[in-house]
């Protein structure tokens with residue numbers, strides 16, 4: 001079986017923002033019974049840890065709006081204590097960090113990714129519809145004061161944050177935060193008029209950065225789609241994620257679990273396995289779940305057999321892509 005060391009787990013489809021590239025304003029969220037309970041999430045993740053997962057990234061929606069989510073983080077920390085899990089982390093929009101940063105650190109979280117596309121209050125309100133920038137900045141402060149290392153994930157959007165490239169990079173350098181840009185393809189089915197114009201290839205973004213800074217490619221790979229450079233003048237590290245390039249498939253060590261217990265074996269394909277059924281049918285044994293996971297992972301594509309026709313560039317896929325940073 002191909003070694004899978006990195007699991008991303010969505011714990012909710014809900015969010016307190018409505019980013020235009022991710023959600024429509026009026027969303028129908030999943031009924032509660034469809035979601036894995038916190039106890040089921042615990043069993044699921046623990047089974048993966050038993051199978052060799054060393055890095056667990058919690059995502060959403062917005063993971064910190066899930067009720068009692070700290071119960072889950074606290075319980076996962078036992079795997080950090082045992083040494084089986086090397087890293088417990090999350091991707092968040094930052095809105096709730098002022099409430100949870102200390103508790104997350106206490107649970108063993110050391111690094112977090114925060115999705116933030118602009119430092120302009122008005123633009124922030126526009127793109128998130130419901131979000132407020134000062135609250136997120138307060139959350140970032142709280143995270144850093146709690147001892148969490150912060151990485152800022154920026155979705156690159158032409159005509160939206162192009163003009164903030166240097167101000168965002170400078171801000172991250174000043175605050176000693178890592179920075180990653182994420183490329184997003186034009187949107188399909190979110191009902192948004194002019195997104196098609198907002199595709200900003202990271203190649204262009206990188207060339208713009210190179211006008212002001214000396215970029216050195218870093219060999220560092222994490223088994224995912226990110227590539228890193230160092231800006232020699234500031235010493236900061238900047239990542240680039242182009243989710244739909246497939247040059248990392250052979251080394252890909254990651255799988256993704258949705259909040260309803262579907263396992264996606266590949267970031268770029270829709271092939272998935274239902275793990276909720278074997279989990280719910282066998283409350284007293286993890287053997288069937290274990291077998292279902294092994295079976296699913298054995299189907300993980302190896303790179304060259306990539307089936308491009310099955311990609312879903314718009315909508316659903318793009319949403320996950322917007323949070324691929326890690």
Ligand code: SF4
Nearest residue numbers: 015017019022061093
């Ligand atoms: S992109 Fe993230 S913060 Fe924005 S609505 Fe989607 S899940 Fe929420």
